[in-house]
Amino acid sequence: MKKVTGLLLALSIHALCLPTVSAQEEQAALVPLPSLDDFTRGEDGWSFGLGLGVEYESAYEGSDEFGFEVQPAGAVQWRRGNDIFFFAGEALGWRGLRADTWLFEAIVGFEEGREESDSDDGRLDGLGTTDEGFEFALQARRAFSADWRYWLDGRLVAGENGNLGIFGVGRRFGEQIDGSGSExxxxxxxxxxxxxxxxxxxDAAQAAASGLDETKLxxxxxxxxxxYNYRHYINDNWRIFGEALYERYSSDIANSPIARNNYEAEVGVGVIYVF
Structure with a gap:
């Protein structure tokens, strides 16, 4: 895709923004889910959003070290009917709506590696560098109705370092159809x-270099x-977003000497200007 603090943070943002919202005509997004950027305002053609986000997150998978990271936000999108092609950061993709209740998505992206320096406390010393590489993701979402109040989600991610499968269920809050609100x-x-x-x-070489127990999973x-995702439109151009993630590891992962925590967490907020 990562909680109570995130929910409170997003609700606080919502309360602060309410007095500044100007009246505007609601424009239909491809799918009214706050987790999916849609800068097209319901119109065919090119659209562009540019912004900045701040995340407070784990330093690496399984880390008990946390820190702030500033990242660019936004995307270049081209829409035609019920299809959007987009370029966002290190990802190039397509998403399409079919029969009002099916959303499909395909993405080619870049998978970041892990370096020993990711741990300021030296807990990755001797483990070497995990190679960077490309990954390909396929996603399908099935809504229970055309308003996308509830949905099921399935994702397959294939990368040079292995494969991942994600299966979930979600709920959207609010009555907006423009992609704002929360889910x-x-x-x-x-x-x-x-x-x-x-x-x-x-592995054996890493165990010898790091002093950690050899572990095979x-x-x-x-x-x-x-x-949790939140999106608020201040006016026709400015948008605020927030998200919170909490991932609880299985016992096998939690028992790995690399996993200093049995969970991973992230909270982020940001702002985007839509041209």
């Missing part, structure tokens, strides 16, 4: 043995997670 989803995450060992395994259930 909450619960997901179960599965990974294969290659990805499990890339992120949480310790099998594929299967990875975690259960909760994901």
């Amino acid at each position: 909450l989803s619960v997901v179960a995450v599965f990974h294969d043995s290659e990805l499990a060992n890339t992120e949480f395994g310790v 099998s594929g299967g259930f990875r975690s259960i997670g909760v994901h």
Whole structure:
């Protein structure tokens, strides 16, 4: 795709923004879900959003070190009917709406590696660098009705370091159809043995260099997670967003010497200007 603090943070943002919202004609998004950027204002052609986000997150998978990170936000999009092609950061993709209740998405992106320097406390020393690489993601969402109040979600992510499967259910709050409002989803995450060992395994050479116990993991259930998204439109151009993620690891992952926590968490806020 990562909680109570996130919910409170997003609700506080919502309360602060209410007095500044100007009246505007609501424009239909491709799908009215706050987790999906849609800068097209319901119209065909090009659209562009540019902004900045601040995240407070784990330093790496399984880390007990947290820190702030500033990241660009936004995307270039081209819409035709019920299809949107987009370029966002390091990802190039397409999403399409079919029969009002099916949303499909395909993305080619870039998977960041892990470096020993990601841990300021030296807890990755001797583990070497996890290679960066490309990944390909396919997603399908099925809504229970055309208003996308409830939906089911399935995602498959194939990368050079292994594969991931995500299955979830979500609920959208609010009556807006322009993509603003909030949503909450619960997901179960599965990974294969290659990805499990890339992120949480310790081979013989790494064990000798780091002093950690040699650890070999099998594929299967990875975690259960909760994901909250919030999006608010100040006016026709300015948008505020927030998100919170909490991922609780399975016992196999939590017992890895790399996992200093049995969970991963993230809270982020940001602003986007739509041209």
